Amino acid sequence: MQPLEQNALNQALDVLWARFLPLIEERVHLLESAAAACAANRLSSEDRQAASAAAHKLAGVLGTFGLTEGTVLARELEMLYSGQSAPDPALGARLAAITAQLRSIVQNRK
């Protein structure tokens, strides 16, 4: 691939990032709500499944936009939410911390 073509691809990816950023932020917001619900011991089964699905989707897409660390964090969240039961409320702070890192990575993509 010529440098000019690579530049064109990167520019097109930036356009797609801007287009899909609201969807990506919506998924992060869902994870923030799930972490808060877990800490308060009121995470329902539906909330947990929705959080697992949101984390799965973020894991799949963030690295595609160059955010490899975001994929690693999202995979960790997916694993934590994908058990048969809700994560222990004691994990709430950990879930919130990972989600905050994820939020920062998404917000700071250049």
Place this chain on the structure above:
Amino acid sequence: MSHRILIIDDEEDIREVAGLSLETVAGWEVFLASSGAEGIARAIEQQPDAILLDVMMPGMDGPATFRELRGNPATARIPVMLLTAKVQSTDQRRFADLGVAAVLFKPFDPLTLSTQIAAVLGWD
């Protein structure tokens, strides 16, 4: 050489990035579908050279869609590659055992996705 490829994925962001990548980097003609049912219809209609098929989709998932494609004489010979964000080896083995041409992983690198596909399918 230009190829024609169908991407079936319920996630619009992944669908669009994969499509952009294959069009921009490789110059292939890309068709998009957002569900298994739509994908099967597009495959019958367009007869693509290959299909990139997401595993986790609501309703008819990737493996079920693959079985439908294989069972239909109009699409049975089109190579299918599964695309998944599942990283566990048990999942990977289960997908590979279906008889697909390859299992590719999300996230993919938009710069090299077409090279990866071409290598799997023996395309120049």
